[in-house]
Amino acid sequence: MLLREGEVRIPSGCAISAITDTSGERFSGTDIIESIALMHDRSNGLGGGFAAYGIYPEFKDLYAFHIFYDDNDARVKTEEFLFKHYDIEYFEQIPTRKTKSIEKAPLIWRYFGAVPNSKMKKNDYDDDEYTAKCVIRVNNEIKGAYIFSSGKNMGAFKAVGYPEDVGEYYMLDGYKAHTWTAHGRFPTNTPGWWGGAHPFTLLDWSIVHNGEISSYDANRRFVEQFGYRCNLQTDTEVITYLFDLLVRRQGLKLDMSASILAAPEWTVIDNMPQKEKELYTALRTVYSSCLINGPFSILVGSKHGLLALNDRLKLRSLITAKKGSKIYFASEESAIRIICPEPEEIKAVEGGVPVFIPFAEVKD
């Protein structure tokens, strides 16, 4: 019998794509679907997904939980937990459209809720930490339930299938976001579990990733010391936890965290001016186990903005382009040109050099 994601480590190739509007203007999911659809051959129908930022302005201060349930029993148990731990203001089944190639769908629900004041009085950590703990608890302890999105004013949408079909299925043409990321997956095994599709998310972090990191176990064993559990055994999961640890919990700046994950080489550091040299030496010394090795290109969404990062040897393709207030990223140039035929600027993201696009004030 084939093992489910998390019971076995499955390497996979991929396509990734992203669009962000630096003016904060929101736009529908049509373009991102078209972009990722062009890279059809980079996925194999075993996983596709999207993350969208700014889609829930009416609930922008509430945590938006997107949940897969294997059955109704899992839903009852999870709801019991959620209603006990959150003031849920609204919940519903996530609307979907019948799509030919999308089969064996689980039950898919969403919930919008706030952390009750009474709960927080008892704890010495903040809402995000509380929510991260709740998410990890549901995913570990309630059989058949999987929270695949838990940020504010953002959401992930994913399924087993080609990404363009997944976009169609979730009716993403009807949502408006200021930033979209997309993922098409080429796993080298076929467990066919929806939770295993990407993006991987935690709170407002969402990560789409193309590559296979060979440092996986070094990264996993490091981050698990801080209470994370890498249950899915995927690269994206461990990268998300690294960012969450460094940025949210340890308070490092996002770009500095990127310089830890794709650290400058020692030969470069040795030739830096003294102060800079000390800083980067300290980063590499203290966070040596956070270095990500092997081919990767990642697009990281968060409340801070959109970050694009390539491995330091540039072993995976990642292109960026700009037109007007819009900035594009994709695994292939063609996936940008299909939706933006004449960009003002187009170039490869350099190996190990983070590109960060901060989010503007969102226009509702």
Place this chain on the structure above:
Amino acid sequence: MNYTVPEFEVERNINRCISCGACVRQCSYEVHYFDDDGKTVLADESKCVACHRCAAICPTRAIKIKKYDMAYKEHSNWTPVMQKEINLQAATGGVLLSGMSNNKPYPIYWDKILLNASQVTNPSIDPLREPMEIRTFLGRKPEKLEFNENGELKTKLPPQIQLETPIMFSAMSFGSISFNAQKSLAMAAKELGTLFNTGEGGLHPKLEEFKDYAVVQVASGRFGVHKGYLESGRFIEIKIGQGAKPGIGGHLPGEKVTVEVSNARMIPVGSDAISPAPHHDIYSIEDLRQLIWSLKEATQYKKPVAVKIAAVHNCSAIVSGVARAGADIIVMDGFRGGTGAAPTRIRDNVGIPIELALAAVDKRLRDESIRNTVSLVAAGSFRNSADIVKAIALGADAVYVASAPLIAMGCHMCQQCHSGKCNWGIATQRPDLVKRLNPEIMYKRVVNLIDAWNHEIKEMLGGMGLNSIDSLRGNRLMLRGIGLTEKELEILGISHAGE
């Protein structure tokens, strides 16, 4: 009456022998001698230890050392070795002594662990084309770094030791080895950007120039320890135990305590240098804590303090305690580690393999979320670069090697270090033997060896799709067991080949 038979037989090809007498002059064990005619070379093979010095020096390759061929009535329990040892003790009433390391056929787990390589889904990396980083830092790490509003580093890092290779030379005192041997290691450490270790012998004044490449050891005898000594080293190592002889101290016989050794150790010439089994000011973990912090205080918190323990049954809990007691670096020495002298029974029966100890300790420190704060150094017989790659993947930051560089300097593993008669000029203080080892030549052989290993480590890293040793540390997915039991795999924290 001879109750025992010689171990070796000297075969001299008289057609080749030119009676030059080189073997007679070279053999400190006095195996070779001239017959009364002053021409015929004879051998008293009962004294031969198979160090091969004579064979190596013989200009006509006339000498072969063979196993002494004496048949015993077959008995798999009462082997010839067992009988010989009983006879030795019956004759002397003494404790059996040995040099070097445990020579019994216990499992060597390095040989039952296989490494991974990249295929298709991620590319292997060519070390000839891409930078391949093996720089390693040892020292206590803060849990996180903090910055001020201007993005400048606020956290002050505890002292860190930068090594250009994860390989260091482990403790061998001046006394147990010769000045020339120690100097060769010091010179090699300098050229390689790594460290040698003074052991418990103090730092010889002539090696002061290498102090930036020295680890200074503080052991139970406290020989040669003074403020200047502590301040000389790059880090200070408190030696609690040694893999070759866990639970016991050391003994440098008075005849090895020459004027120079006496100066370095600060003890009278000709007196036995006894290192007690425990430190008599450390009877508990809280006592160790006091010594760690006294040494830090004495060196103005500029030097990391390491604690070295032998790998024993309960080492995970011990190491956890040592980390919490304030050690910045923890060294674990497995039961195949070498020694200048150890009681044979202890050498061969006490302690556990470094592979299992390292895996268990690394896991324990991670379970307690403190692995990242300390550095782990593994010791206890690394025979080649693959052993080292496996150790780092199990969780070590760096390794100590000693036997391998000694072999590079001529050691043939005859295991007679305790006799002080080392024909290769390594484990001896006899001036005529010491001068046989030329540091200018031998340091280069040691450098060559470690250079070669560094290259091999980079090749293996590249094959695994890694270009930094940082990504290998604790990366146990890169390892698979072969022919190991479930329990062994569980302790090593690895899957079986094919999984």
